[in-house]
Amino acid sequence: MLIRCLTYALLLVRATAALTTDKNSESLTELENLIEQAGSTQENILDDRATGAKKRGEACTRDNLTVRRPWGSLSKNERKAYTDAVLCLQSLPAKTPASVAPGAKSRYDDFVATHILQTPYIHYTGTFLAWHRWFLYNYEQALKNECGYKGSQPYWNWALYANNPAASPIFDGSAYSMSGNGEYIAKKGPIILTLGDFAPVYLPAGTGGGCVTSGPFKRMKVNLGPVSLPLNNGSVLTGTGLEYNPRCLTRDISAGVNSAYANATSVVNLILNNKNVGDFQMVMQGVPGSGSIGVHGGGHYTIGGNPADDVFVSPGEPVFYLHHGMIDLVWWTWQALDYKNRRDAVSGTGTFLNSPPSPDTTLDDIIDLGYAGGGPITMRELMSVHDGPFCYMYI
Template sequence: MYTRKNQRNLTRSEKRRLVGALLGLKRSGRYDEFVRMHGEYYVSDAEDRPRAAHMTPSFFPWHRGFLLEFERALQKIDSSVSVPYWDWTTDNSPASPLWADDLMGGTGRRGDRQVMTGPFAHVNGDWRIDARISEGDFLTRDLGRPGNPVSLPTKAEVAQALDDPLYDAAPWDSTVSRGFRNRMEGWSAGGSDRWRLHNRVHRWVGGLMMSATSPDDPVFWLHHAYMDLLWTRWQKAHPGSRYLPDKRLERSDPQYGRVFSADEPMPPWDMKPSALMDHTRFYRYA
């Protein structure tokens, strides 16, 4: 059992160890395997194949499994390290300590959006983007999109999603208008509200966080650790609610074979969503 902390509460030593483990995983080539995996399992509604990671009920358990595997890889480099979380309802500006030189580094420069500060800046030589997986060879960001501003989600918006006692609903994709999963993942039909909560955070960071290979930016892990924490809060607020669909869909359902019910193993680990409901088997949140 270990603890995931709010990134703003990390000590100087904890920040140094986290950054060191991230850079070590990158040098080993293992980090890029996680980037490649996320890109492979980013499957949209329009694709006629299994959809485990996004636009689907298993969004939360799949990413929990993904973070756990990543965290274990970091801990092979430094056993003291865990993935901290970024509460973007509080640390909601480019001036937040998260973006300082001792942690994530800052926004990108004008023109090519290349990040020039912090440990993941290409100019420092330790964080090269694999062009075989993603576009370009350096980390890019556009925090807050000053040219066309976007704001991070608020506490009130999070509370509204947490209030929904239903986990998910048919048709189990990005078009669902009710249920905690899609309220939090953040898909909608269009208009100014098209990017909500989880999705809007990716958009606010910009750059490589806007792609299917968004783990190219290490802030991805801190964002998804917070998403995981919000899932635990929803579970605590609605103890009578359960993961849905709880049974395999009928063959007549258009989503048959495309989404994962509670006891259907998810790729690539063959872990069932039901096996990932209780985070306290692995870690706790401070």
């Protein structure tokens, strides 16, 4: 089986767990087992329909599955190949017209601009999970087709490094990382998140705050935003985010946020304790008024800084795509536990917390990423990682 063929890679994943002092070691093992179980479920589904698939001309088989792996299991050469491709995407001209987003200067910015424009319709909505699956896939395809990347989209397993993310191979600042923390800024207050009339959520600041000074993205310029960036004193900057506003990439990596909201126990509980997709995606994003930001917010605010803290502009942070790889993995794992009933499960409306009120999301709704690419596609085609345009799995 493919899972057995990838045993070595899985052992590398488990070895990286030594970097965390997470006391929830049993939950970490349980999470690893759930991921393996989801992989086995997917293989069994492909095996069961293998003969019929040949007759119908379906392309996805166990033999041609793309395997997405955690960053820590990649070799140094594989990590550098990925960051080189991201830098390549940042060097290519934008496809987004200046009339739509005058600040979009690169192919990378096309993805950021699309996310800015569509944020009110893709968070706390029925399309949240599928939209980001399609968005991540098209980013992966751009890296491959436009920048010659030969690998797959890696992901960031937040649980592995929950108590010390800055020391992980993702953020250690080496040439084979996604760059390090931002320059230390002292005397930062907590991050204060506000949402309508709900009570504010206070998050512990991280150990950086300034410009990133090490690793592949130390010279990166963020061109778009901010739109809604919470600052450590609770004030909010607002704007369209589409104008040209070049600035350094900043980070404020927070172990406090990671260990509180995106540890192994929180991920396992999310997967096992939410039986319908409405509860699952709401808890994942953080139930408003509960005081929790969920694992989705946990990942974003662990990175911190500008633009990671800005819900609109967050894809301007290169680790966004590793973070949403993990979001997609968690959804894939949740679906596999009851695939028959969860494959096509959708819940929600077309607007942020149904404000303003909008129709319920259906499988016939259209997702269109605009100039980021991919073309219009129905929700129905995005519900399985081995149907529609997809043929990938996670380990």
